[in-house]
Amino acid sequence: MFILVYNKCRQFGLLTILRGCDYMFQEALDKISYGLYIVTSRDSEKLNGQIVDALMQTAAIPPAVSISINKNNLTHELIMKSKVFGVTVLSEETPMIFIGRFGFKSGRDIDKFEGINYEIGKTGTPLVLEYAVSVFEAEVVDYVDSFTHTIFVGKIVDTKVVSDKRPMTYLYYREVVKGKSPKNAPTYKGK
Amino acid sequence: MFILVYNKCRQFGLLTILRGCDYMFQEALDKISYGLYIVTSRDSEKLNGQIVDALMQTAAIPPAVSISINKNNLTHELIMKSKVFGVTVLSEETPMIFIGRFGFKSGRDIDKFEGINYEIGKTGTPLVLEYAVSVFEAEVVDYVDSFTHTIFVGKIVDTKVVSDKRPMTYLYYREVVKGKSPKNAPTYKGK
Numbered sequence: 521m522f523i524l525v526y527n528k529c530r531q532f533g534l535l536t537i538l539r540g541c542d543y544m545f546q547e548a549l550d551k552i553s554y555g556l557y558i559v560t561s562r563d564s565e566k567l568n569g570q571i572v573d574a575l576m577q578t579a580a581i582p583p584a585v586s587i588s589i590n591k592n593n594l595t596h597e598l599i600m601k602s603k604v605f606g607v608t609v610l611s612e613e614t615p616m617i618f619i620g621r622f623g624f625k626s627g628r629d630i631d632k633f634e635g636i637n638y639e640i641g642k643t644g645t646p647l648v649l650e651y652a653v654s655v656f657e658a659e660v661v662d663y664v665d666s667f668t669h670t671i672f673v674g675k676i677v678d679t680k681v682v683s684d685k686r687p688m689t690y691l692y693y694r695e696v697v698k699g700k701s702p703k704n705a706p707t708y709k710g711k
Numbered sequence: 712m713f714i715l716v717y718n719k720c721r722q723f724g725l726l727t728i729l730r731g732c733d734y735m736f737q738e739a740l741d742k743i744s745y746g747l748y749i750v751t752s753r754d755s756e757k758l759n760g761q762i763v764d765a766l767m768q769t770a771a772i773p774p775a776v777s778i779s780i781n782k783n784n785l786t787h788e789l790i791m792k793s794k795v796f797g798v799t800v801l802s803e804e805t806p807m808i809f810i811g812r813f814g815f816k817s818g819r820d821i822d823k824f825e826g827i828n829y830e831i832g833k834t835g836t837p838l839v840l841e842y843a844v845s846v847f848e849a850e851v852v853d854y855v856d857s858f859t860h861t862i863f864v865g866k867i868v869d870t871k872v873v874s875d876k877r878p879m880t881y882l883y884y885r886e887v888v889k890g891k892s893p894k895n896a897p898t899y900k901g902k
Contacts, residue, residue, distance in 0.1 A: 545774045548845035548870035551800040551878045552768055552776070553746030576765040577743055577897045578779035578857035583736045584897075585743070586779070586862055588769035609742040654739035664855035666769035666864050671777055673857050679739035687742045689880070706768045706775075 550707070554690035556614070558622050558648045559587055560606040561598035567633050567646045570595045571623030573690050574669075574706050575607065583676040585658060588669045590704035594627040599672055603660040606645035611685035612692055614651040616699060622648075623702050642678045652682040669706055741898070745881035747805070749813050749839045750778055751797040752789035758824050758837045761786045762814030764881050765860075765897050766798065774867040776849055779860045781895035785818040790863055794851040797836035802876035803883055805842040807890060813839075814893050833869045843873040860897055 560569035574588035585607065589596045599605050610619075622632055637649045647655040658674025665671075690707075693699045701708045751760035765779035778796065780787045790796050801810075812823055828840045832848040840846065849865025856862075881898075884890045892899045 542772050542774055545847070545867050545870045546771070548800075548847050548872050549768050549774055549776065549867070551746075551845040551872075552766060553744060553878055553880045554767065555742075555744030574767040574769055575743060576745065576767050576779065577740050578765055578862055579860045579897050580737070580899045581733055582858055583733050583740055584857050584860075585740065586777070586857065588767065588777070609739075654742040656736070656739050662855050662857075664853050664862065664864055666775050666777065666853075667773055667866075669770045669775075671769055671855065671862065671864065673855055673862065675858075676736050676740070679736045681739050681742075687744055689744045706770050708771045 556610045556688040558608040560646045563598045563601045568594045568627035586673045604643035604645045606647045606657040608648040608655050609653040610688045611653045612688045653687045654681045747801045747879040749799040751837045754789045754792045759785045759818035777864045795834040795836050797838045797848040799839040799846050800844040801879045802844045803879045844878050845872045
């Protein structure tokens with residue numbers, strides 16, 4: 521039997537009761553458009569990187585970008601220490617297995633850079649060149665709390681256009697590549 | 712005669728000399744993907760809204776979104792005062808003239824809400840329903856400086872899915888609608 525309850529979300533329904541307003545809100549928030557990126561950083565010899573969709577340019581003069589990173593992630597720890605990060609804009613051709621390496625595994629367990637094509641940028645951060653449309657690197661000028669995540673504001677230090685491929689969008693990733701959000705993503709929707 | 716100078720951007724070329732590294736960096740940053748949104752706010756009787764591309768979800772539990780707003784804009788002033796903002800995710804069908812009303816004019820000169828379909832949300836902010844795929848409203852929990860812009864972090868208070876149309880992306884806007892960035896956008900590239 522379904523039991524309908526009028527809850528604090530002002531909505532009826534079983535899913536809302538089980539998972540709360542947060543779940544209900546997600547349907548409208550899923551209409552936001554994203555690309556798909558690898559964000560990298562380093563702490564002395566330890567290099568790491570992770571998949572990010574929450575990235576945007578937040579100033580033009582000087583150019584600055586902002587990213588949202590889960591506080592539990594190793595990349596968060598490295599950016600907090602080094603105050604620099606790198607970004608790779610991934611192309612539509614990026615295969616699931618490559619995204620999985622950076623998105624669904626932790627750099628605490630594996631070396632994500634083993635055997636892949638990357639270079640060390642001006643800031644010392646690694647820049648992943650495989651499946652890259654462009655890469656850029658930034659120095660963190662400030663950051664702000666967003667609950668489970670930190671938003672880092674980075675002033676662009678250097679950039680490079682790597683190919684003329686089409687950038688991967690999150691919509692393309694879900695519809696064509698058939699990918700999902702990892703658990704630590706700001707857009708995570710459960711299983 | 713062209714004079715080639717090796718400048719601080721480590722690049723040769725006249726455009727780089729005339730416009731600086733910032734201009735050069737923009738090509739790589741233009742590979743970032745965006746949607747197209749109206750961000751609204753109010754201060755007592757004054758309602759305003761503006762076109763934004765720099766918007767992303769920055770936490771899932773609780774749901775939070777962040778936006779980058781130019782400090783010179785009226786919407787910035789209203790959000791700073793009221794500490795609330797509303798968002799409309801625009802559909803691909805949104806015509807240039809409607810985008811122009813919110814993107815290329817100032818609410819200091821015109822009433823952008825005259826004659827359009829909107830409602831007042833829980834927070835008191837207006838939510839534009841015309842050409843909307845979804846709307847949501849947020850309370851500002853924090854903000855951080857990004858040079859010419861402020862990044863506001865908003866905890867989601869309410870959401871609504873308005874239609875099942877496809878969300879407008881910035882790429883679609885440029886390629887199909889043939890639109891440009893207004894001068895106060897974080898992605899502005901000059902004329």
